[in-house]
Amino acid sequence: MIVLRTVAALICGALFSLGLSISGMLDPHRVRGFLDVTGAWDPSLIFVLAGGVIVATLGYRLSRLVPRPLLDRRFDLPTKTAIDAPLLLGSALFGIGWGIAGFCPGPAVASLTLGVGPTLLFVITMVAGMVAHDHLVRRLIPTGPMKGARP
């Protein structure tokens, strides 16, 4: 099962990244053009979101029809429902970084293959930011689940 899951994950990653490549999301110039709504706005990337959400909606509906995933024991879906401060603050910080660079995590990692030096710098500091966050959270919440938090 783990072998099949690993192969499935590899294929999904490649498909995801091929989609990013075809869609134009790998190009920070186009991403920033999409975000530049008050300037020379390039709205084409909204279709990436549209195409992705439509097909992913089908996937989510499909997943509701089966008791468990085909290659694993259970579904691993987010359980939090509250719109809380970490969600909003984190998303705001992410948006600022996305706007500055034109890179979000997927395209940044996929671009590493193209050997673009500046991308490597971005990915290194991105991973540093992730690790810093995880360490900070571990220090602030040393043991046990927080009150109201769900696994």
Add this chain to the structure above:
Amino acid sequence: MLSFLSSLAGGALIGLSALRLLVLNGRIAGISGIVGGLFSAIDARLVTNAAFVIGLLLGPLLFLRMYGALPVVRIETSLPWLGIAGLFVGFGTRLGSGCTSGHGILGLARLSPRSMAAVAVFLSTAMATVYLMRVGGAA
């Protein structure tokens, strides 16, 4: 016009990848979670997360095979700003539990109110940032 179609087709492929990962492995294709997971804890997901990331690296090569050219990557941000942006993106996506894929594609597909809020916030701060940088002449 052509760019709209390729964006739609590319988006559909991203959605298809998310569909497959969900139906086969029961996992959300959230890139920040998958990449961050590689560095946070050694658990059962490590192998599949690593496989997904290797797949991500292969995508541009598939593109090369299909189209005979590598995808275009035009970086217009200076190195110091890129470094700062990476920190923001890394820290922010972990704190906010997701990025453009987990919240943007799958969160919206699941009609999750948390993801709708996250998308509204990161889209507006990203747009404001691009505006301020253009007006201020930064980067």
